Amino acid sequence: MIKTRFAPSPTGYLHIGGARTALFCWAYAKKHGGTFILRIEDTDRERSTRESVMAILESMAWLGLDYEGPHSQMDRLARYRLVAEQLIKKDQAYYCYASREELDALRGQQRARGEKPRYDGRWRPESAKRLGLKPPPGAQPVVRFRNPDHGEVTFRDLVKGPITVANGEMDDLVLLRGDGIPTYNFGVVVDDIDMAITHVIRGDDHVNNTPRQVNIYRALGATLPQFAHVPMILGADGERLSKRHGAVSVLQYRDDGYLPEALVNCLARLGWSHGDEEMFSRGQLVEWFDLEHISQSPARFDPGKAAWLNAQYLKSADDGRLAALAEPFLAKNGCDTKRGPPLARVAGLLKERVNTVEELADAAVYFYRPLEPSDDLKRQHYSPDVKPALVDLKEQLSKAEWTRERISEAIKAVVAAHQLKMPKIAMPLRVMVSGVAQTPSVDAVLELIGRDEVLARMERQLQAFPK
Secondary structure (H helix, E strand, O other): OOOEEEEOOOOOEEEHHHHHHHHHHHHHHHOOEEEEEEOOOOOOOOOOOOOHHHHHHHHHHHHHOEEEEEEEEEHHHHHHHHHHHHHHOOOOOOEEEOOHHHHHOOOOOHHHHHHHHOOOOOHHHHHHHOOOOOOOOOOOOOOOOOOOOOOOEEEEEEEOOOEEEHHOOOOOOEEOOOOEEEEEHHHHHHHHHHHHOEEEEEHHHHHHHHHHHHHHHHOOOOOEEEEEEEEEEEEEEOOOOOHHHHOEHHHHHHHOOOOOHHHHHHOOOOOOOOOOOOOOOHHHHHOOOOOOOOOOEEEEEEEEHHHHHHHHHHHHHHHHHHHHHHHHHHHHOOOOOOOOOOHHHHHHHEEEHHHHHHHHHHHHHOOHHHHHOHHHHHHOOOOOHHHHHHHHHHHHHHHHHHHHHHHHHHHHHHHHHOOOOHHHHHHHHHHHOEEEEOOOHHHHHHHHHOHHHHHHHHHHHHHHOOO
């Protein structure tokens, strides 16, 4: 059975790159009827926080990525110790007592000679015996892996193809630190073996770790998983992705009014494609997803494209759902949505014109409280020659049946009676009632705001016209 895993470190929020990796792991497992595991790699005790763990879980839930777990590495320390001891007994690992100062001095000497800095294996049992090294009293040794001295490591990456590294390029890495905490390369191998992970899908910043891990798998007599290293994500300008490119946390996109299905769609297209399809459902992603169509080139994240995708999903979203999402934004903006038109109807009217739920809420404010037009808008549209027609319109609206059709008829009748062009009435009317120059069709806006409120706003704004 296919098993994949996503293994974030809880040292911050879940960002675009991590979310893309999680999505690919999830989709591949779902495609094959397998299992997707969430594993929290929380062994960095200085930087790992409970808040970050909760943010990761919240992000996964919002994206709709269900999983087995979460599993915590800190709950498995005894297991890592046991495996390390097994390797020591097989002479494939050993205790190393070299101090930090000693190792720093070693690397300094190597750099001075123009050599690649690396551990020299001095605490391998045979070397320590030859050099007459004795464990310092009270020292807490690390456990180092005895990397093979000869030969090479070859594995087939499902994205990058065959990769070969000579064992001579690698030194004896630390498996367990002095406090018993595993290093990344050791913990991840033990976890993936114990959890029977069949496919390791991760960012290509880990590709240099893989040969070391392959040697640990072999030392433990374990079957290698399939590896797929996904190219990194760049900004639209080709530079390394950062906050200025929109690489904020997943929860920030939620808080800014993105729909999860839109962000999932956007993430899926970062380095993977299915023909020319730009928009597709979660179900289609699971049906179509494969590793063969992951690009070998870095993906580029374009916030503008993400906003465009979100706008497309908003257009087809349920009005009641959008209302529920927009209500908190409106409440922050001082709007009581119970005093005004049904928010679902307002959302239905506005959703074609916005990129995010937050923009929708901003555009909906004038339905729930009057906005004072800017002086510039008043100068542009409040002209004395149009005031009589607006006074007449106010009178007509006070008697009209309050439907969009009858409101439209009243506006057209006044335009004809005063021999004006439609914009000459519609623009000042829009500004008087909404406080802004851009709205949906003015008759639809008036219908939703309601007769009494429209008449009150018109009366108030008529006082602002030049004498």
